Amino acid sequence: MDQNRYPNDDHRDPWGQVGQSPYGQSPYDRPASGQNPYGAYGQPTQQSPYGPGGQGGPYPGFHAASRRPGIIPLTPLALGDLLSGSFAVIRRNAAAVVGTALIVALIEIAVALVGTNLMFDVVNDIVRMEQSGVDPFLQDSTAFQVLGPLFGSLALFAVGALLAGLAGLVAHGVLAVVVLRSAAGLKTSLGQAWRLTGRQLWSLLGLGMLYLVASFILILLFTAVVVGLVIAAANEDAGLAAVMGILLFVLTVGGVVVGVWLYVKFLLAAAASAVELKSPVRALGRSWTLTRGHWWRTFGIILLVGLIVGVVASIITTPLSMVGSVFAPFDETGSAEMAVDSARGWTLVSVAATSLVNALSTVYTACLVALLYTDYRIRQESFDLDLAAAADAAGLSDDARFSTVQDVQTAAGTDHLVPGRPAAGPAGS
Numbered sequence: 001m002d003q004n005r006y007p008n009d010d011h012r013d014p015w016g017q018v019g020q021s022p023y024g025q026s027p028y029d030r031p032a033s034g035q036n037p038y039g040a041y042g043q044p045t046q047q048s049p050y051g052p053g054g055q056g057g058p059y060p061g062f063h064a065a066s067r068r069p070g071i072i073p074l075t076p077l078a079l080g081d082l083l084s085g086s087f088a089v090i091r092r093n094a095a096a097v098v099g100t101a102l103i104v105a106l107i108e109i110a111v112a113l114v115g116t117n118l119m120f121d122v123v124n125d126i127v128r129m130e131q132s133g134v135d136p137f138l139q140d141s142t143a144f145q146v147l148g149p150l151f152g153s154l155a156l157f158a159v160g161a162l163l164a165g166l167a168g169l170v171a172h173g174v175l176a177v178v179v180l181r182s183a184a185g186l187k188t189s190l191g192q193a194w195r196l197t198g199r200q201l202w203s204l205l206g207l208g209m210l211y212l213v214a215s216f217i218l219i220l221l222f223t224a225v226v227v228g229l230v231i232a233a234a235n236e237d238a239g240l241a242a243v244m245g246i247l248l249f250v251l252t253v254g255g256v257v258v259g260v261w262l263y264v265k266f267l268l269a270a271a272a273s274a275v276e277l278k279s280p281v282r283a284l285g286r287s288w289t290l291t292r293g294h295w296w297r298t299f300g301i302i303l304l305v306g307l308i309v310g311v312v313a314s315i316i317t318t319p320l321s322m323v324g325s326v327f328a329p330f331d332e333t334g335s336a337e338m339a340v341d342s343a344r345g346w347t348l349v350s351v352a353a354t355s356l357v358n359a360l361s362t363v364y365t366a367c368l369v370a371l372l373y374t375d376y377r378i379r380q381e382s383f384d385l386d387l388a389a390a391a392d393a394a395g396l397s398d399d400a401r402f403s404t405v406q407d408v409q410t411a412a413g414t415d416h417l418v419p420g421r422p423a424a425g426p427a428g429s
Contacts, residue, residue: 067384069185069391074384077375079301086367089175089182096178097363099190104167105359111160112351119153120344127340164358166208172366173197173204173274179370180275180419184390196418203273207280218255225251264299265291270366271373275420290376298372305368309361316357320350383420390419 067074071088072081090097174197178188188196197204225248232240266287273283291298377383394414 067388067391069388070183071179072183072371072374074183074378074387076379077371079304082301082368082371082375083305085179085183085371086364089179089367089371090364093178093182093188093193096188096190096193097175097367100171100174100193101356101359101363104164104171104362105356107167108160108164108355108359109352111156111163112355113348115153115156115160116347116351117344118149118156120340120347122149122153124340125149162212164355165211166205168362168366169208169211169270170197170201170204171363172270172369173200175363175366176271176274176370176373177418179367180374180387181390181417183371183374184387184394184417184419186390186394186414186417192415196416197274200274200277203278203280203283204270207269207273207283210280210284218259222248222251222255260299261295264295264302267291267298267302267369268373268376271370275373275418277422290373290380294376301368301372302365305365309365313357313361317350317354320353377420386419390414390417393417 071092072085077085174193177196178193181188194201225244229241229244229248232244266284268287268290269280269283272278272286272290273280276283276286278286374383374387394417
């Protein structure tokens with residue numbers, strides 16, 4: 001081989017190609033620059049899928065450690081964040097949350113106790129009439145004496161349920177303010193929570209009346225179909241009865257499906273009304289927008305929380321009912337009136353305890369719904385920036401769990417600060 005002819009030829013293939021391996025670039029050839037393709041320690045260098053900084057560097061595709069000035073990290077929330085954040089709200093704002101629960105419970109308890117007492121008075125009257133040999137339902141005068149108070153007690157129970165529902169809706173709005181402030185690391189007292197809700201209390205009550213009107217219309221339709229079915233059966237009209245039966249089935253199933261769908265779509269209306277100072281109709285539209293694309297996620301979370309809360313509530317209330325029915329003082333030699341009075345006492349205790357447990361369940365659910373509202377605003381509107389700005393205004397650290405300045409908001413002038421609220425200021429007196 002003529003080395004002078006090819007002075008720089010390290011190897012030459014039979015086809016005359018100079019300076020190239022017949023098998024292409026060898027993976028073992030060191031590049032001309034002298035850089036080892038296997039890195040400093042003999043490991044192949046690879047391009048990180050997270051960009052030049054890799055996972056952990058400030059580049060696209062990487063998730064930096066988020067701020068946490070309050071009860072939640074300022075990122076889209078996972079299920080664990082929602083559940084733990086709800087308990088954290090109660091722990092850090094016990095006066096506001098538990099106080100609101102007591103207000104809701106007292107409204108329900110007051111009406112329920114009056115209705116229960118009235119019902120047991122009717123039972124006592126029936127017992128006395130039967131002991132004296134008078135049939136309470138035989139004569140119109142005695143029947144009216146018995147049935148009048150009985151229907152009155154049932155009406156009181158209905159009024160109590162209505163007031164409890166309205167109070168629960170107001171609690172959703174009040175606690176939404178508490179939750180958003182707590183997400184920014186701000187503590188809220190009971191009086192402060194209700195003052196910051198202000199005139200929006202009327203908007204929340206108006207929202208409750210809209211729900212009531214919609215429910216009333218559905219009940220009227222259901223009642224009309226049932227009456228039509230009864231009339232068709234009384235007239236032995238098989239065709240009309242079949243039509244009314246089909247309508248009843250469609251109305252029942254369709255009412256349940258549509259009701260559940262609308263419940264989820266309008267779930268965030270109370271929070272939107274209290275935080276963003278919106279009217280009832282605009283609050284419904286706001287909830288509709290925020291839940292768009294998140295219906296199934298919202299439904300699943302609410303269903304899961306409802307099951308958990310229901311099981312816990314039944315564990316607390318069921319033993320009370322069993323004790324009242326099994327171990328209530330009852331003297332077999334005593335009168336029937338004594339037995340009724342004994343049942344009255346245990347029933348009143350059970351009603352009060354059940355109302356209190358229901359109120360606590362309501363406020364926990366309200367906290368979780370407010371966190372869902374916060375989560376969807378973070379996902380759609382970068383609401384984490386507003387929460388971080390509120391935390392900065394209070395001088396709070398990145399993680400409130402290790403902060404020693406939790407009461408600095410008084411000095412920083414954040415008493416009336418509600419993250420996400422329009423710049424017009426607090427809603428009421």
